[in-house]
Amino acid sequence: MEIRDALPDDWPRIYPFFAAIVDGGATYAYPADHTLESARSLWMDEPPGSTVVATSEDGQILGSAKMGPNRPGRGSHIATASFMVDPAHQGRGVGAALGAYAVSWARAQGYVGMQFNAVVETNVVAVRLWQRLGFTIMTTIPEAFDHRTRGLVGLHVMYQKF
Amino acid sequence: MEIRDALPDDWPRIYPFFAAIVDGGATYAYPADHTLESARSLWMDEPPGSTVVATSEDGQILGSAKMGPNRPGRGSHIATASFMVDPAHQGRGVGAALGAYAVSWARAQGYVGMQFNAVVETNVVAVRLWQRLGFTIMTTIPEAFDHRTRGLVGLHVMYQKF
Numbered sequence: 001m002e003i004r005d006a007l008p009d010d011w012p013r014i015y016p017f018f019a020a021i022v023d024g025g026a027t028y029a030y031p032a033d034h035t036l037e038s039a040r041s042l043w044m045d046e047p048p049g050s051t052v053v054a055t056s057e058d059g060q061i062l063g064s065a066k067m068g069p070n071r072p073g074r075g076s077h078i079a080t081a082s083f084m085v086d087p088a089h090q091g092r093g094v095g096a097a098l099g100a101y102a103v104s105w106a107r108a109q110g111y112v113g114m115q116f117n118a119v120v121e122t123n124v125v126a127v128r129l130w131q132r133l134g135f136t137i138m139t140t141i142p143e144a145f146d147h148r149t150r151g152l153v154g155l156h157v158m159y160q161k162f
Numbered sequence: 163m164e165i166r167d168a169l170p171d172d173w174p175r176i177y178p179f180f181a182a183i184v185d186g187g188a189t190y191a192y193p194a195d196h197t198l199e200s201a202r203s204l205w206m207d208e209p210p211g212s213t214v215v216a217t218s219e220d221g222q223i224l225g226s227a228k229m230g231p232n233r234p235g236r237g238s239h240i241a242t243a244s245f246m247v248d249p250a251h252q253g254r255g256v257g258a259a260l261g262a263y264a265v266s267w268a269r270a271q272g273y274v275g276m277q278f279n280a281v282v283e284t285n286v287v288a289v290r291l292w293q294r295l296g297f298t299i300m301t302t303i304p305e306a307f308d309h310r311t312r313g314l315v316g317l318h319v320m321y322q323k324f
Binding site: 022025028029030031032070071072073074075076077078112113115117118138139141142143144145146147148152155157159161 | 184187190191192193194232233234235236237238239240274275277279280300301303304305306307308309310314317319321323
């Protein structure tokens with residue numbers, strides 16, 4: 001597995017699993033009416049942010065992550081990040097590799113911590129992964145996410161100081 | 163005092179205190195390089211959000227608030243809001259009136275709660291006001307705000323279920 005900067009031409013290969021994950025309704029609060037073009041700016045970050053892809057040896061895109069400042073201006077010293085692994089390639093460490101990459105990237109860029117604003121509490125695989133990477137659940141906003149099959153569930157705010 | 167929807171022509175009268183408050187560096191993480199035009203879309207919300215102004219009997223704008231969904235898609239049932247009171251008109255209940263208005267608006271729109279994502283912990287007047295309006299400090303992200311005079315201070319996540 002290799003992790004590299006996402007190129008504009010990668011987006012049409014990312015969007016199918018972005019769409020599948022958003023439409024799955026279990027992990028992300030993105031607009032429901034996304035299209036290939038409308039969703040591009042939601043995922044393909046501009047500097048100071050960055051979007052990367054994890055690729056297999058034969059060049060397949062296995063997953064993607066975006067990272068950058070959590071807030072502009074006087075909040076821009078704390079990073080945030082988002083992750084999507086193609087469901088067809090789950091279970092082989094892509095999320096863990098992207099998570100470790102994002103933390104390393106943010107440290108190298110001089111951020112003093114990383115905050116996840118909205119981790120769905122029922123996404124226990126992700127929650128445990130972030131905990132292993134050093135993140136703590138700071139609070140849970142109850143019923144803040146309308147899960148497609150489980151109804152209203154909480155959103156964790158997770159944080160790690162570097 | 164009256165609270166009414168903000169009109170496009172109100173923006174040039176809001177921007178001077180928006181700019182003074184952002185540049186004051188004590189309460190908001192907005193981009194530092196704002197201009198009259200670049201900041202317009204940061205404050206003048208489109209539906210489903212709303213921006214209002216509080217006006218005096220002689221038509222002066224005393225303060226402004228914006229409110230709407232805290233997240234898109236599956237998080238859009240929780241509201242958020244932001245408030246700015248012209249420093250020249252502080253201490254006469256403008257913030258309290260705008261806060262009460264925002265909560266009433268969100269209830270009437272059918273939101274099930276309201277979340278503030280980044281209340282600067284040293285902004286104790288605001289923190290106490292939101293607590294009186296029913297909000298609870300859910301957590302504090304340490305050192306997440308670079309206060310102009312106090313250095314790194316925490317950002318509260320505050321929440322109220324309706």
